[in-house]
Amino acid sequence: METRRAVLGPAVLRPAGQVGARPLRGGRWRQSAAAAAAAAGVHQLHHRASDQNKSQKKKKMAAHFRLDERTAHSSLDLFKKDTGVIYRMLGLDPSHVQDDPERFRNWARGAGSEQITAGRHYWEVTVKRSREFRRKWSAMTANKLVPVPLVGKPDRVGVLLDYEAGVLALVDTERRTIVHSLRGASGARCAPRRLLQLFGSGALGRRCSAYALSTPAGPRPRRSAQTHAVVHSRVPHGCAEHTPSLDLFKKDTGVIYRMLGLDPSHVQDDPERFRNWAVVLGSEQITAGRHYWEVTVKRSREFRVGVAEAGMPREDCVGTSAASWVFAYGQRKWSAMTANKLVPVPLVGKPDRVGVLLDYEAGVLALVDTERRTIVHSLRGRFRGPLCPAFGLWDGELLTHTGLEEPESLFRLDERTAHSSLDLFKKDTGVIYRMLGLDPSHVQDDPERFRNWAVVLGSEQITAGRHYWEVTVKRSREFRVGVAEAGMPREDCVGTSAASWVFAYGQRKWSAMTANKLVPVPLVGKPDRVGVLLDYEAGVLALVDTERRTIVHSLRGRFRGPLCPAFGLWDGELLTHTGLEEPESLV
Helix, strand or coil: CCCCCECCCCCCCCCCCCCCCCCCCCCCCCCCHHHHHCCCEEEEEECCCCCCCHHHCCCCCCCCCCECHHHCCCCEEEECCCCEEEECCCCCCHHHCCCCCCCCCCCCEEEEEEEECCCEEEEEEEEECCCCCCCCEEEEECCEEEEECCCCCCCEEEEEEECCCCEEEEEECCCCEEEEEEECCCCCCCCCCCEEEEEECHHHHCCCCCCCECCCCCCCCCCCCCCCCCCHHHCCCCEEEECCCEEEECCCCEEEECCCCCCHHHCCCCCCCCCCCCEEEECCCECCCEEEEEEEEECCCEEEEEEEECCCCCCCCCCCCCCEEEEEEECCEEEEEECCEEEEECCCCCCCEEEEEEECCCCEEEEEECCCCEEEEEEECCCCCCEEEEEEECCCEEEEECCCCCCCCCCCECHHHCCCCEEEECCCCEEEECCCCCCHHHCCCCCCCCCCCCEEEECCCECCCEEEEEEEEECCCEEEEEEEECCCCCCCCCCCCCCEEEEEEECCEEEEEECCEEEEECCCCCCCEEEEEEECCCCEEEEEECCCCEEEEEEECCCCCCEEEEEEECCCEEEEECCCCCCHHHC
């Protein structure tokens, strides 16, 4: 009879550095390093601390699990402080293995020490000298196998678990993409269960389930859903669920439109598949946080990019359904779409590459100009369930780029809004005041342009988060810096309008201004450079002393719509500095 064995771990999730409360060794016998090196197969885990999103500036927490010796079958021996497991053909001396009800008795398996009841979790596994993979991969549960298109046996693979979405995914660690997703009952659809990371040698790849539902004997502490959070925007994801007219390529990171569609005999019948529209969803289900990805489109005259609810009806199209929010390109124009309602987007032409930024909690989806690194347009929605990246394609091909850092606050000055007395320079990052103004024949007539006051707005529309930029002013005795609503009347001036909040310098004094009300600011003189800090959710605009790295004065307001950086200049010149890290002393 074949000997089999497995391993589980102490089931408590702890902040980084916290020592476990339960002994792990239990009198286990260890062999020497030389004997371990001569063993048949080795499994080693790589734990990655999962940081909260940097933009939220919260305290970082980490969770490290180990293999639980109490669950280890006698043929498995743990090493490297219980982060690795090695298979022993003859097993360990039974007299050195404690009898424990948690121990696997028939199969050579191991489970991690963490008990998971919520959230998203990611870890990686390195496998050496193991032949059990049989050169093929399969997804397994309840002894049912589904082939997985992963060629060969990579030295290292990743595992991504989304508890609420009921998804377990295998990750290609080199390409940072999801190879295959396995669905199970999520916590929202069944009684709460605790999941344990599962590993093993021998029979694990042959008969055991690909995910394990386990409730070990005795009470164990439950964990907070916030203790181990993965930064979603960095988690790789590919594409899933598509119509027969779409063909995936580059390991499911790209999609191409086929005029006649694919051979139906080659397309599996799946209730998740879109039936009437050339639509495909990303494999990641998003339930919280900020996420950013980019899309390259080639030879396409009509496509859509955005997000959709994971359970949206498969008869509908993204954009026409109220369960989707997308940016659509067609007839050489861009539009923001949801529930079949279109809003024009001022993005000229069709750039080869665009970015998509999702802020789940703020209910905002934004289209990003990847060259200028600015937000072109924001679309608001009420997100109530898991969202998936969504793509519609009616010709050409589309390629996704994931695992990217969200762009810092990089804006330029918007020439369309600049009064005719203002001239932009240094690639629209600076503005200079012209006494006589520009030649009217050189200034396009635009409804966005300020008509009565020497004012210009930044190109970025801000709807959430904390943003920081700095301004250098030369040879000016009167200027204003701050923010204004994107739709403020163009006959008004920043500071006098109730739709603007600025810090004004004039007559060698500083003032905070909104709705034409002035409050003196105790900033001596006119420094060459000042900083501006905006916290949208807190409703705060702050003036920063860039030398001392301190806040000089804060101005409070009720921000209800998109805000743009705003500048007024009546002599001299002004230069903006964006993409800067917020000073640590201000966090």
